[in-house]
Amino acid sequence: MLSKEQNEALTQVDSGKPMGELLRRYWHPIAASTEVEKKGTIKKLKILGEDLVLYRDKSNNLGLVADRCAHRGVSLEYAIPEECGLRCQYHGWLYDKTGQCIDQPNEPEDSTFKNRIKISGYEVKELGGLVFAYMGPSPAPELPKWDLFVQENVVRTIGYAVIPCNWVQIMENSLDPTHLEWLHGHYFEHIFEQQGRPQDEWPITKHHLxxxxxxxxxxxxxxxxxxxxxxxxxDWAVGHPIVFPNYLRVGDSGAHSFQIRVPIDETHTLHFWYTCFVPAEGVKVPENYPITFYECPIYDENGKFVTDYIDGQDMMAWITQGPIADRSIERLGTSDRGIIMYRQMLKRELKKIENGEDPKCTIRDPQQNEYIELPQEEDKFSEGGLLSGVAIHWNTRYAPNLSEIIEICKGGVISSNV
Structure with a gap:
């Protein structure tokens, strides 16, 4: 168990808080590229406790700045994108992508007032169909080119959800292997039994040795x-990685996925499911093939958790621990040593930034960053893929075109109409 103070140190993400400062040393996905692909688009969002607007100006450049104009505090969600930034709709103050005010139409022409006005502005880059932001001190590290973001000849899908709980309890789930046999095994059996489904549709549940x-x-x-x-x-000889600080990598020979947990604030997390499907041998995926972008449901029409698919089961487990899990009342066992290891790693990396060092997974060398291949088991459980059988059958209910994509990849025919 942890004390209240220790729990706060792990879970608070605002600027100036220890974990908030650690997380600001990393690039985080904040949107799908398709959400801001049109010139003049503005998307309001909140990341690491900061209210921001992501926009694409008329020169096709992306910017990320504070949501409030420094003049009278109006929201820039409704601002006017220009050739080189964002102009406040209230009185016309213009901000460049760094947040610097560069024009004040109603001030004297010789005024230097604008030079003293600056709102927060952060670096943004696109990679693999996602928009990433860096909100930490300069100079920014390399945006990691993890293999799935730059892998060629794959079909990509991006799912997302805004999850009403702290990011740490989501990450701790990834360091908890035995929940597989219970939450996604025996619990699945219970759900299917309640639904009256035949036993040949039930998952095959095996005990962890x-x-x-x-x-x-x-x-x-x-x-x-x-x-x-x-x-x-x-699954033992190779295993699969948790990429520090907030990625899980899972999959098999047919599809590899990242689950990425980006803190919105202390009690909400922006979650991405980023999947690359590998087509049959000899099949070429067309360049600029569209990326499916969809929302993963948390609740049904009655406000109850949707628990008949794997991601829904996980979200139910994360959310029902409370907005911020109270770790002062937990009782960890021997099967929880991965969670303990992860918490110790967080604390260790916090110490590094306190000492002025780069934390783990900070990449400064561009040559190291050309293509970062991560270890991943291909023959999951030696009995078919993680996305085969019951998992893929139920996840396809919520991801548009996922069934078609899988069949296309298996059948060796790629169409631009998917």
């Missing part, structure tokens, strides 16, 4: 051995 965790250059490798397996199986 062994779990393991190893630190590597970019985070933690998670491993497991299930009943009927040995340590020669890829």
């Amino acid at each position: 062994k779990i393991g965790f190893d630190e590597f250059e970019y985070g933690i490798i998670k491993r497991r051995v299930l009943e009927g397996q040995t340590e020669e199986n890829e």
